[in-house]
Amino acid sequence: xxxxxxxxxxxxxxxxxxxxxxxxxxxxxxxxxxxxxxxxxxxxxxxxxxxxxxxxxxxxxxxxxxxxxxxxxxxxxxxxxxxxxxxxxxxxxxxxxxxxxxxxxxxxxxxxxxxxxxxxxxxxxxxxxxxxxxxxxxxxxxxxxxxxxxxxxxxxxxxxxxxxxxxxxxxxxxxxxxxxxxxxxxxxxxxxxxxxxxxxxxxxxxxxxxxxxxxxxxxxxxxxxxxxxxxxxxxxxxxxxxxxxxxxxxxxxxxxxxxxxxxxxxxxxxxxxxxxxxxxxxxxxxxxxxxxxxxxxxxxxxxxxxxxxxxxxxxxxxxxxxxxxxxxxxxxxxxxxxxxxxxxxxxxxxxxxxxxxxxxxxxxxxxxxxxxxxxxxxxxxxxxxxxxxxxxxxxxxxxxxxxxxxxxxxxxxxxxxxxxxxxxxxxxxxxxx
Amino acid sequence: xxxxxxxxxxxxxxxxxxxxxxxxxxxxxxxxxxxxxxxxxxxxxxxxxxxxxxxxxxxxxxxxxxxxxxxxxxxxxxxxxxxxxxxxxxxxxxxxxxxxxxxxxxxxxxxxxxxxxxxxxxxxxxxxxxxxxxxxxxxxxxxxxxxxxxxxxxxxxxxxxxxxxxxxxxxxxxxxxxxxxxxxxxxxxxxxxxxxxxxxxxxxxxxxxxxxxxxxxxxxxxxxxxxxxxxxxxxxxxxxxxxxxxxxxxxxxxxxxxxxxxxxxxxxxxxxxxxxxxxxxxxxxxxxxxxxxxxxxxxxxxxxxxxxxxxxxxxxxxxxxxxxxxxxxxxxxxxxxxxxxxxxxxxxxxxxxxxxxxxxxxxxxxxxxxxxxxxxxxxxxxxxxxxxxxxxxxxxxxxxxxxxxxxxxxxxxxxxxxxxxxxxxxxxxxxxxxxxxxxxxxxxxxxxx
Numbered sequence: 001x002x003x004x005x006x007x008x009x010x011x012x013x014x015x016x017x018x019x020x021x022x023x024x025x026x027x028x029x030x031x032x033x034x035x036x037x038x039x040x041x042x043x044x045x046x047x048x049x050x051x052x053x054x055x056x057x058x059x060x061x062x063x064x065x066x067x068x069x070x071x072x073x074x075x076x077x078x079x080x081x082x083x084x085x086x087x088x089x090x091x092x093x094x095x096x097x098x099x100x101x102x103x104x105x106x107x108x109x110x111x112x113x114x115x116x117x118x119x120x121x122x123x124x125x126x127x128x129x130x131x132x133x134x135x136x137x138x139x140x141x142x143x144x145x146x147x148x149x150x151x152x153x154x155x156x157x158x159x160x161x162x163x164x165x166x167x168x169x170x171x172x173x174x175x176x177x178x179x180x181x182x183x184x185x186x187x188x189x190x191x192x193x194x195x196x197x198x199x200x201x202x203x204x205x206x207x208x209x210x211x212x213x214x215x216x217x218x219x220x221x222x223x224x225x226x227x228x229x230x231x232x233x234x235x236x237x238x239x240x241x242x243x244x245x246x247x248x249x250x251x252x253x254x255x256x257x258x259x260x261x262x263x264x265x266x267x268x269x270x271x272x273x274x275x276x277x278x279x280x281x282x283x284x285x286x287x288x289x290x291x292x293x294x295x296x297x298x299x300x301x302x303x304x305x306x307x308x309x310x311x312x313x314x315x316x317x318x319x320x321x322x323x324x325x326x327x328x329x330x331x332x333x334x335x336x337x338x339x340x341x342x343x344x345x346x347x348x349x350x351x352x353x354x355x356x357x358x359x360x361x362x363x364x365x366x367x368x369x370x371x372x373x374x375x376x377x378x379x380x381x382x383x384x385x386x387x388x389x390x391x392x393x394x395x396x397x398x399x400x401x402x403x404x405x406x407x408x409x410x411x412x413x414x415x416x417x418x419x420x421x422x423x424x425x426x427x428x429x430x431x432x433x
Numbered sequence: 434x435x436x437x438x439x440x441x442x443x444x445x446x447x448x449x450x451x452x453x454x455x456x457x458x459x460x461x462x463x464x465x466x467x468x469x470x471x472x473x474x475x476x477x478x479x480x481x482x483x484x485x486x487x488x489x490x491x492x493x494x495x496x497x498x499x500x501x502x503x504x505x506x507x508x509x510x511x512x513x514x515x516x517x518x519x520x521x522x523x524x525x526x527x528x529x530x531x532x533x534x535x536x537x538x539x540x541x542x543x544x545x546x547x548x549x550x551x552x553x554x555x556x557x558x559x560x561x562x563x564x565x566x567x568x569x570x571x572x573x574x575x576x577x578x579x580x581x582x583x584x585x586x587x588x589x590x591x592x593x594x595x596x597x598x599x600x601x602x603x604x605x606x607x608x609x610x611x612x613x614x615x616x617x618x619x620x621x622x623x624x625x626x627x628x629x630x631x632x633x634x635x636x637x638x639x640x641x642x643x644x645x646x647x648x649x650x651x652x653x654x655x656x657x658x659x660x661x662x663x664x665x666x667x668x669x670x671x672x673x674x675x676x677x678x679x680x681x682x683x684x685x686x687x688x689x690x691x692x693x694x695x696x697x698x699x700x701x702x703x704x705x706x707x708x709x710x711x712x713x714x715x716x717x718x719x720x721x722x723x724x725x726x727x728x729x730x731x732x733x734x735x736x737x738x739x740x741x742x743x744x745x746x747x748x749x750x751x752x753x754x755x756x757x758x759x760x761x762x763x764x765x766x767x768x769x770x771x772x773x774x775x776x777x778x779x780x781x782x783x784x785x786x787x788x789x790x791x792x793x794x795x796x797x798x799x800x801x802x803x804x805x806x807x808x809x810x811x812x813x814x815x816x817x818x819x820x821x822x823x824x825x826x827x828x829x830x831x832x833x834x835x836x837x838x839x840x841x842x843x844x845x846x847x848x849x850x851x852x853x854x855x856x857x858x859x860x861x862x863x864x865x866x867x868x869x870x871x872x873x874x875x876x877x878x879x880x881x882x
Binding site: 019023027029030032035038041042049050052054060061064065069071072073075078080083088091094095097098164165168169171176177179180181182188191192195196198199200202204206208212213216223224232277305306307308309321364368383386407 | 478514604612613615664667
């Protein structure tokens with residue numbers, strides 16, 4: 001970071017120096033001195049002109065490099081923190097954590113660094129000017145007052161964005177249903193109203209015109225004080241660096257805290273193969289999550305499986321990194337996985353079908369062969385015949401304990417125990433109606 | 434789509450730039466015009482203030498319009514669309530407030546400057562006239578030379594950049610397999626690789642900015658030094674020399690600003706490029722379903738190949754077949770949400786594509802495989818039942834489309850649901866996608882897809 005600041009200050013000073021020297025050259029030439037009096041200035045103008053471009057190029061590279069190195073460290077730290085948390089945050093919170101990291105780095109590159117460079121250049125020019133009051137006053141306004149005014153109390157748009165996200169998700173997920181039931185236009189206009197409100201509130205305080213007023217106001221005062229022309233031009237050039245700072249915005253980090261997930265108090269004994277059945281809404285998934293949470297990660301569990309954007313092989317190998325090709329093929333055969341090992345699974349597993357995704361997850365858990373195997377409707381998306389066949393093979397292969405949430409009565413014969421979850425509470429039914 | 438009214442406020446800018454340089458040169462060379470200079474500067478600030486206020490309002494209107502357009506044709510990936518309408522659309526702001534005005538100024542200001550300089554000092558005007566085109570020429574040369582390499586690098590970068598989000602979202606799975614700690618090194622390694630790749634892409638990408646900067650500063654040197662020497666010889670007056678010195682950088686300033694804004698507005702331009710086009714779904718009144726035969730005539734789309742089927746009015750048909758065979762696609766075709774690549778869907782002899790979508794949808798009732806138009810805090814089985822109840826309650830419907838209506842249900846609820854389905858759909862046409870054998874007893878005909 002220090003190198004980036006140093007090179008940046010040099011680049012900007014070269015620019016200001018170029019303007020000042022060129023003005024000095026003209027003013028001096030008007031006094032018709034001998035040619036030698038101008039030689040140094042001529043060389044300086046040419047050198048600074050060349051240096052400015054090269055230094056700017058270097059500054060861009062060093063500043064990006066500095067921020068990207070920080071990204072390596074920051075991403076590593078954020079990941080380690082998540083890996084050691086007691087509760088894994090929800091998908092939304094995880095996306096927000098990543099967004100916040102990116103925004104932090106972006107702010108550093110586009111706001112913090114330019115501000116430091118502008119402040120240092122201003123300090124140098126203030127000293128060179130012999131502490132000209134209009135110059136110092138103007139620079140203080142453009143460096144401190146205006147950026148502070150621009151960034152002060154930004155409105156928190158998170159609630160509005162959350163509302164729009166919710167409305168958009170409904171429009172997308174239920175688009176066909178909404179159209180089919182003639183509700184689309186109504187929902188669309190509600191979402192559009194939120195979008196218009198968001199668009200209005202996104203308007204930031206742009207103080208650029210004030211910064212320009214300060215720039216030339218200070219220059220006029222210096223002109224009135226009969227400051228030399230080169231200094232006035234240097235001042236104008238320095239103010240030019242500060243102008244973008246007054247239009248800066250600083251994004252508010254999105255909230256990532258959440259309440260603790262629901263837990264159930266009674267859990268079945270972990271032995272043999274247990275099917276968890278019960279009417280819809282009786283908390284079967286919550287039960288599975290509770291057990292998964294109680295288990296040591298090393299004992300292995302499977303709930304809410306994520307398919308990574310990489311090859312089928314890498315996704316499956318997660319379960320057992322040193323597995324041989326024979327072990328892989330055997331697991332794939334049990335789960336009837338018919339994908340090429342080197343096929344890339346698209347982002348969020350979108351390039352394979354739902355059934356293939358499910359069988360990939362099953363292959364992974366077969367290969368993992370954990371002490372406790374937890375599965376939530378593992379054969380959802382498979383046709384009934386294949387569903388029962390695959391589940392039988394997976395359970396046959398399982399040497400430890402297995403807990404499986406299932407809806408299919410045909411599958412109950414595959415289990416040693418059946419754990420019934422209670423019926424839906426009446427008040428719950430009432431609310432549905 | 435893009436509001437451009439704020440660009441009108443830029444008209445006085447070239448004149449004010451010229452006036453300011455003239456007056457500043459006059460005052461510094463010992464002449465008059467200080468008060469006039471103050472006035473010009475006040476005017477310049479005012480014009481800029483009006484322009485900025487208009488620009489922000491234009492950006493606000495554009496954002497609202499874009500959001501509506503994206504919401505109207507939302508595509509299929511909810512996450513992407515939500516990100517686009519909440520944050521992505523905001524990226525057009527730098528395009529409208531920053532890039533568009535600079536694009537205009539980058540043409541008119543150099544023109545004004547060169548014209549004025551031609552009268553003051555022809556040599557300086559010619560120098561600028563010759564160096565200005567170097568910027569686009571060198572820019573294009575650098576671009577052409579590096580295009581392929583850059584494209585390849587950005588593609589690799591997108592993959593590496595997405596990796597962190599992917600790993601973070603899968604952290605639950607990684608922990609379940611005890612792989613979370615092991616991935617810690619990989620996260621750092623890939624971030625480091627991301628850095629290396631980005632830097633090598635940037636070294637090339639910043640070259641065009643480097644050329645721009647260099648030409649701009651060099652031309653100032655190329656103008657200032659000769660005019661200084663001519664001033665020394667008494668060839669030009671101080672006023673002209675100062676005017677040349679002040680105007681020369683003004684010719685390059687908007688071009689440099691446009692270059693900087695071009696990068697800042699890249700995402701905004703991408704948003705505009707991906708704008709969806711609205712489609713028209715109006716058409717003729719649908720035939721009465723009580724007497725209209727439904728015909729699939731050699732339809733091919735997705736996994737369906739040359740599919741033909743004739744459904745008589747009031748007939749109840751079950752669709753069976755392995756997953757992925759195209760059962761839900763058939764329902765999609767009947768709803769008009771899926772268009773056949775080949776072949777036709779005829780309703781009483783009329784092609785479904787000619788029929789008014791709104792009127793057609795009002796005449797049918799549909800339960801999707803995963804209903805979503807019900808409170809999200811219910812389990813999938815409950816959602817299914819609520820959706821089915823709503824669908825069966827559509828009295829005016831002449832055609833029922835049910836996609837696995839008893840999936841997610843336990844046996845007891847299933848039989849209740851089947852009974853209700855039988856009663857409500859009596860005498861009306863129904864197409865039911867079925868996995869469970871119990872459903873097959875409820876229909877007149879079973880079609881294997």
